[in-house]
Amino acid sequence: MDFASFITSVVTSFVIFVVLVLVFTFLSRRPGNAPVYYPSLLLRGLDPLEGRRRGSRSPVGWIRDAISTPEADVIAAGGVDAAVYLVFLSSVLSILVFSGIVLLPVLLPVAGTDHALDLQAAAGINQKNANSNNDSTPDFPQMERLGLGNVQSHSKRLWAFLLSVYWVSFVTYFVLWKSYKHVSNLRATARSTPDVKPEEFAVLVRDVPRSSPDETIKDSVDSYFRALHPNTFYRSMVVTDHTKADKIYLEIEDNKKKIARAEVVYANSKTASNPEGTKPTHKTGFLGLIGKKVDTIEYCSEQIKELLPKLEAEQRTTLRDKQQRAAIVFFNSRSAAASASQTLHAQVFDKWTVMEAPEPREMIWPNLSRNIYERQIRQVVVYVIVFLTVVFYTVPIAAISAVTTLDNLRKLLPFLKVVVDIKAIKTILQAYLPQIALIVFLALLPAFLMFLSKSEGIPSQSHVVRATSGKYFYFIVFNVFLVYTLAGSLFTSAKAIINKPTFSRIINMLATSLPGGATFFLTFVALKFFVGYGLELSRVVPLIIFHLKRKYLCKTEDDVRAAWYPGDLGYSTRVPNDMLIVTVVLCYSVMAPLIIPFGVAYFALGWLIAKNQVLRVYVPSYESNGRMWPHMHTRIIAALLLYQATMIGVFGLKEFTYSPILVPLLPISFIFAYICHMRFYPAFANTPLEVTQHELKETPNMDAIYTAYIPPCLKPDKLEDLDVFEDAQSHTTSRAPSI
Amino acid sequence: MDFASFITSVVTSFVIFVVLVLVFTFLSRRPGNAPVYYPSLLLRGLDPLEGRRRGSRSPVGWIRDAISTPEADVIAAGGVDAAVYLVFLSSVLSILVFSGIVLLPVLLPVAGTDHALDLQAAAGINQKNANSNNDSTPDFPQMERLGLGNVQSHSKRLWAFLLSVYWVSFVTYFVLWKSYKHVSNLRATARSTPDVKPEEFAVLVRDVPRSSPDETIKDSVDSYFRALHPNTFYRSMVVTDHTKADKIYLEIEDNKKKIARAEVVYANSKTASNPEGTKPTHKTGFLGLIGKKVDTIEYCSEQIKELLPKLEAEQRTTLRDKQQRAAIVFFNSRSAAASASQTLHAQVFDKWTVMEAPEPREMIWPNLSRNIYERQIRQVVVYVIVFLTVVFYTVPIAAISAVTTLDNLRKLLPFLKVVVDIKAIKTILQAYLPQIALIVFLALLPAFLMFLSKSEGIPSQSHVVRATSGKYFYFIVFNVFLVYTLAGSLFTSAKAIINKPTFSRIINMLATSLPGGATFFLTFVALKFFVGYGLELSRVVPLIIFHLKRKYLCKTEDDVRAAWYPGDLGYSTRVPNDMLIVTVVLCYSVMAPLIIPFGVAYFALGWLIAKNQVLRVYVPSYESNGRMWPHMHTRIIAALLLYQATMIGVFGLKEFTYSPILVPLLPISFIFAYICHMRFYPAFANTPLEVTQHELKETPNMDAIYTAYIPPCLKPDKLEDLDVFEDAQSHTTSRAPSI
Structure with a gap:
């Protein structure tokens, strides 16, 4: 990619972004569009016009609002999960800002005043790097002069780059530690609020053993838990197969x-x-x-x-005859439920496994009754499928990145020649074509991964989202980052890799190929944030769909509400996409420091827009109290490790004597990850007793808690029928404890 | 080693054994020796003469007794730990018997009727194997004819050996599964007895956070636990530094x-x-x-x-001013303590960590107050030291095994020539010298490993013993088994190993060297069981010490009692030594099936003698309710994996086309280990609620439970002074809950 098309790409992206922001500013003031731009406010019964009035004072009112709104309001609007997502964005932003403050003023002059590229060009060395890149003309834009590539081998200037790797690593540790602490407190605060939440009084019991034929599962669950928790057991609800x-x-x-x-x-x-x-x-x-x-x-x-x-x-048949080997057990206090969910119940672990109950709204009923061995087997099968998907998706992606250069397209599809040869169109296409192909391609995947995660037998939606997000992260880093970077080299030296696929060889390969990809990823980041965020903020697509639906399809109030109902943030694709940018920016931060401002812009804008959308648009569909954080934390550290390993390879290629100084960074990262995990993670996996002991606002209405877990299709019409509901599950009506 | 010296060795061992058994039969009937042969009975207030009288009916009465005594009596005499040790011995015995029943009648004829060794000898092939062995004369005793070495490469007879590997593996899985189930039940039964055990009402709390300066640690522990467990908290005892x-x-x-x-x-x-x-x-x-x-x-x-x-x-100063950041918290029911020990208490994991309290008698007080980070660091340091010890002990051991051949000895120490050249002495020395050197050498290690394990910060004696046993196992397998086997090859091909230490190369090396070591290990096993068990049963050494002490040192009854007090079984060296035999016998079971009868004899005699000693001699110094079992189970599987990997190598060397059929055994073993761990292990790591809910024999005397944990040097003279004791720890006398 030459310099002109890079500039074109960035400028075009920026123009699109400005247009979309103007569209947003104009459209969001029209009261008719309020359900599209302020659905969250509407659903919480607030007046969107009040927000509009404030916003109307200036076109950038939403920015002021987003910056000034405190975290407590974010939690009230979007839940802890949304707040944690914002913490994630601001943490990465801090890492990049702190890195940039030191790296930009130091590394740019150090690199810019060296002459490695000039020397190479002058000596006419047919550099491998330049060839392996998409463009075969070895033109060196100003940008590449400002990176590590312009520093000569053995040079003492490399010290500045080497120390920068340490600086970036330690900034990351520092920010991550602070953030983990902050999120841990957020979670503790959220879990110790005086509100009564049904899931805090319940425990999910799976692998209920086969009881005697003349006793229902309900009865055996009741007698078992009443015997073990005589003072705190309230009642139980057996999971049923209620599909019919x-x-x-x-x-x-x-x-x-x-x-x-x-x-x-x-x-x-x-x-x-x-x-x-x-x-x-x-x-x-x-x-x-x-x-x-x-x-x-x-x-x-x-x-x-x-x-x-x-x-x-x-309903009657389901309750009596379709009982499954799983149940939700209710306790009369939060501490009792928290304690029961963490205590081993049976001598043999494949019976009576307990865990914290998910929220009623995020239950995945069909998964609850799968037994422990089935879950294990399903997990292994799913992991194998994901592994195959991650590894063999490379084939189509590599093909696409080889085909979608403009020259190839013209050869393959000659009828495009007329269009493609127009100068302006050519430049734009050259700038965007590979990236667009990539983005479209990636859009097909999340649904498949979500399906796979659900098949694992996970009991709650939030856990499925986390599992999907993890799978998508591996996919995206492996396929977009590694494969795109390596694609050129792979074709030339595939044989060498296949013969000896050792770790050090892969690191070398990466180190050779990475510098060439810098401009590609600069464009990729720019495209993602300008166009992506523009679309996100202006909500053009939901707006059009809403107006079309309202005009032609909606008859009742409910229909209209369904037409503008916004859904949640969609963490399962949003988080891995951000993680990809984190990985890319970290890996290039020292090699081509110019990428840092782009990264800063991406996460600053991202934070601003996400906060606006959380406050005004999206409605959370579950609340996991920030359980996404350990997941994000681990993956940021994974990106850091990839970065550190790559840098060791890059310095090795520069034949710098002191590059082994970088090696200790790898164990330091592992130790940091271990300490964070040991210190903070247990409180994410379980509920500490400390947070459950806070006073409740009111005496909990146990019937309401129980009712919250009844699936809508089984809910009795009147609350007084609850006992009927329960008795329908029991074989006998006696409630005497017996084991 | 030639055939004559092998026979000499076995016969000599057997003669020593018979002599020692006769000594035992004679001496154990004399009432004066009762404290040496029946100390456990004496301590439990039983009449040893009654046992003697029964025993006197026949000299093998003790054998009948050992066989007929039910497991419940073993538990009553030696605790669950001793019973579990016997289960371990009998499990290994079953594995070997089941294997032998099939392997001996099948493999011996198959091997004996082939001619590989004759052919090699006839062709005058200067076989590497024979050279690398200690003896340089390639004489093939009858025994080696009966092993895998006598089967020709590519031969179809190899199928029998290959299927035998599968048979041994599946027998092992089957027996281990049964045993794990049995031990799990033993543990459950032991934990649900109606006896009141102080440790079942207590929880060990570590990492108590620094409280405000005007509050003692005792007060902060009290207020914290009273708030979190308002109904079940009884009282707490802060750990003090009471060395002075x-x-x-x-x-x-x-x-x-x-x-x-x-x-x-x-x-x-x-x-x-x-x-x-x-x-x-x-x-x-x-x-x-x-x-x-x-x-x-x-x-x-x-x-x-x-x-x-x-x-x-x-005492007053200690209680008030030397409080440490750890405490024992007492609850008024077993379920409450079990539940509290498994529940996360603090939001941040490095504060208020809880675990089940060890028994009072096995507490290691100085370790209790070490904080979580110190424990982690100590553990890492200890592991590094152990790793270095395991790896670099090879140097002296290899030297010893090279030096202690008779020829070398004669060269190095010429003055021995006169003795050594006498035919009879020569044969005996040739048979025993390397083994004796090895055994003496190994005797120095356990104390060092015990010290290291204690330094890790482990709170209980039983856990230290398990940790020591684990370290000793790694040491003994690596150094005795692997290094002794490899020593010859290592000297010749050390360079090759150092250049390319890949896994497959090590397997190959092992496969080449193992067959040569068969006779060495046969002798080793024979020596260990005949002489070792003879000494163990006859208790000659304790007997002599006891009589000497009684005659010259003991004045009072207490002195006499101390002179014969037997101590416990000493699992930390006993278990790894048995594990070494398991590893050796398993690894040679198919290669040289003749080792199986020796293994059967070792474990049959071992079981018999251990049961006798448990019933009559040893007194347990702690009770961990069989927590040693998962440890033994894992290591048997490790031995099995080593065996399977070696066999894959051995068949590879025989150039047998179908040897890859063995490869699936490795993942099967891992899956088996995983399933056992998932299903049974949680109940060993924690107390399931199921077992705590059984009725107690009497209402527990909470004061007695509390007193049990007071170290003797701090115990008040009268029980009524307990409150004084407690108040001395508190700063204020108020007991109002406050956090």
């Missing part, structure tokens, strides 16, 4: 919606000219296209009348 | 003993001729040799009078 009941329930809900819609249509049809109105009708057959024509309201009411007794019968 | 108090206490005890002794001497001196008697005197200076001569009884009484107020003052 759920189907009937959804059918009823669907019919109810149809009636509501039909009634609105009917009311609207009562115009002055037709005071009776036309009753809406539909056909009963496939997709409403064939079959008998019926009056919608009457037909659906009848359907409901038919389905209701069916549902009731199914 | 202990010193004074021991001085007093020493003086008391001296008085008791002096009084006996005084009473004995009152003969008819001297009715007044002579008051015993001693000198006060160094070792009683110099200084003023004083009347012992008077002097010691005065000393005690002086020391008592000192002790009291020191």
Whole structure:
């Protein structure tokens, strides 16, 4: 990539970003768009206009708001998870700012005043690096002069770069330690609030052993836990296989919606000219296209009348006969539940395994009843599939990065020649084509990984998101970062790698290839943050969809609400994508320090926009109290290790005598990771008793806590029916403790 | 080693064994020897004569007794730990018996009818194996004909050996699974007995955070635990640095003993001729040799009078001012203690770490107050030292095994020539010399490893013994088994190893050298079991020491008791030594099946004698309820893995096409180890609630439980002074909960 196309790329990105911000400023002031730009405020019953009025004072009002809003408000709006995500962004930002403050003023002059590249060009050395890059013309833009590549081998100037590696590493340790402490406190505070949360009184029990045939699982769970926790046991709820009941329930809900819609249509049809109105009708057959024509309201009411007794019968059958080997056990205090969830219950570990109960809204019911061996086997199978996916996705990606150079495209698709040869279009295409191909390609993956994670047998949505995020991270670092960097070299020296795939060889390979990729990744970061964040902030796509839906599809208030309901932040793809940028920027931070300002801009803008969106747009779909943090922390350290290993290789190539000085950094990183894990992680994996002992706001309503866990399709109509519900699960009605 | 010396060795061992058994049969019937042969019975207040009478009916009565005694009696006599040790011996015995039943009748004929060794000898091939062995004459005793070495390469007979490897592996899995289940039940039963055990009501708390200066540690522990466990907290005891108090206490005890002794001497001196008697005197200076001569009884009484107020003052100071950052917290029920010991208490893990309390008698007080970071660092340092010890002990051992061949000895120490050249002595020396050198050498190590394990900061004696046993196992397998086997090859091909120390190369090396060592290890096993067990059973050494002591040193009843007090089984060296035999026998089981009968004899005799000694001799010094088992289990599997890896190498050397069929055994072993660990281990690391819920025999006397943990030097004279003891630790006397 030459200098012109780099500048074009950055400038174009910036122009798009400015346009999108202007669009946002203009559109977000129109009251009609409030559900798109302020859905979170609307759902929390706040007045978006009040925010608009403040915002209208200046077009950058949202920036002021985002900066000034305290963390407590963020937690109130988006939960601890959102706050932790912001801590992640600001931590990386701090790492990059602290690194940049030292690296930019020191390294740029040191590199800029050396002449390695000039010397190479003058001597006419046909440098391998230059060749292996996409562009075959060895033109050295100003930028490459400002990197490690311009420093001669053996030079004493390398000391500055070597010490910079240490500086960046220690800045990272310092910031990460501070952040882990901060997040740990956030979590402790969130868990010790006086609010009554159902999941804090419950424990998930799996692997309930096969009881005797004349005792239901419910009874054996009850008698077991009542015997072990005589003073604190409240009641239990056995997990049932309610797929069939759920189907009937959804059918009823669907019919109810149809009636509501039909009634609105009917009311609207009562115009002055037709005071009776036309009753809406539909056909009963496939997709409403064939079959008998019926009056919608009457037909659906009848359907409901038919389905209701069916549902009731199914509910009874489900509760009694479809009990699974898992249960949720309720305790009458938070400490008792926390303590029970951490205590070994059975002598043999494959029976009565206990863990903290997830929130009711994030339960994955079908996974609860899988037994411990099935979970283990599923996990192994999923890991193997993920490994294969990560490793063999390289093949298509490498092919794409080889094909999508402009020259190749012109050769392969000759009809594009006319378009491609126009100078302006050529420059733009040359700047964006590989990156766009990459981004589109990556969009296909998350759903697949999410499916795999769910198949592992994980009981909660938040855990699935974390698992997906981890898999996606490995994928993205391996395939985008490593493979794109290595692709050129791989084709030339694939044989060498295959013959001797030793670790030191891979490090060498990386060290040789990395400098060439600097400009590619500069463009990649710029594209991601300008265009990505522009789209994110302006919400152009949701806006268009919302207006289209409201105009043509929505009939009732509920329909409109569904049309603008924003969903959550989508951590499973957002976090790994940010992690990729962290990895890229860290790895290039010393080699091409110019990437640091881009990284700073990415995370500063990212933090600003994410905070705005958390406060005004997204609605959390679960609350895991920051359990994502240890995951992010580990992966930042993984990126740091990759960076340190690469730098050892790079200095080795520069034939610098003192490069072994860098080696101790690797064990230091491992020790740091171990200490953080030992000190902070247990409180993320379990609930410490300290935080459960705080006073509650009110005496907990145990019935409400119990009801919160009943799936909607099994919920009795009246709260008083709870006992009926419970008795339906028991075989006998006696409650005497017996084991 | 030639065939004659092998036979000599085995026969000599056997003769020594028979002599020692006869000695035992004779001596154990004399009532005067009862304290040596039945100390455990005496201490439990049983009549050893009753046992003797039964035993006197036949000289092998003890064998009948050992076989017929049920496991419950073993537990009553020696605790669960002893029973688990017997399970270990019988498990290995079962593995070897099941293996032998198939391997001996199948493999011996298959090997014996082949001719590889004859062919080699005939062709005059100067086989490397034969050279690398100690003896340079390539004589092939009958025994080597019966091993894998006599089967020709590529032969179809190898199938029998290959399938035998599978048979041995699956027998091992099966027996280990059964045993783990059995031990798990033993532990569960032991932990759910209705007896009140103080350690089941207590929790050890370490890393107590620095409280405010005007609050004692005792107060902060009290208020913290009272707040978190309001209903179950009983009281707490802060660990103090009582070394000084202990010193004074021991001085007093020493003086008391001296008085008791002096009084006996005084009473004995009152003969008819001297009715007044002579008051015993001693000198006060160094070792009683110099200084003023004083009347012992008077002097010691005065000393005690002086020391008592000192002790009291020191006790007060210790309790108030020498509080350490650790405490033992008592709960009023077993479930509460079990639950508290498994629950995370503080948000940050380096504060308030909790674990199950060890028994009072096995507490290692100075280790309790070490903080979590110190423990980690100490552990790392100790591991490094152990690693260095294990690896660099090879140097002296290899030297010894090179020097202690008879030819070398004659060359190095010419004055031995006269002795050595006598035919009979030569044969015996040739048989035993290397083995004796090895055994003496190994005797020096355990104390050092015990010291290292204690330095790690482990809080209980039983855990230290396990840690020592683990270290000793690594040492013994690496140094005795691997190094002795490899020593010859190492000298010839050290260069090759150093240049490319890859795993496959090491396996190959092992495979080449192992067959040569078969006879050495046969002799080693025979020597160990005949002579070792003979000494163990006959207790010749303790017997002599006891009689000498009683005659010349013991004055009082207490002195006599101390002279025969038997101590415990000494698992820290006993278990690794047995494990070495397991490793050796497993590794040679298929290569030289003749070793199996020796292994069977070793473990059968071992089980018999250990059971006899457990029932009649040894007294357990702690009870860990079988926590040694997971440790043994893991190491048996390690031995199995070593065996499987070696066999893969051996078959590779035989150029057998189907040898890769063995490779799946390695992952199968890992999976088996993982499943066992997942299923059974948690109940060994923690106490399951299931076992704590059994009814107690009586309402626990909480004061007695509390008192059990007071170190003797701090114990108040009267039980009513307990509150004084406790108040001395608190700064304030108020007990209101406050955090």
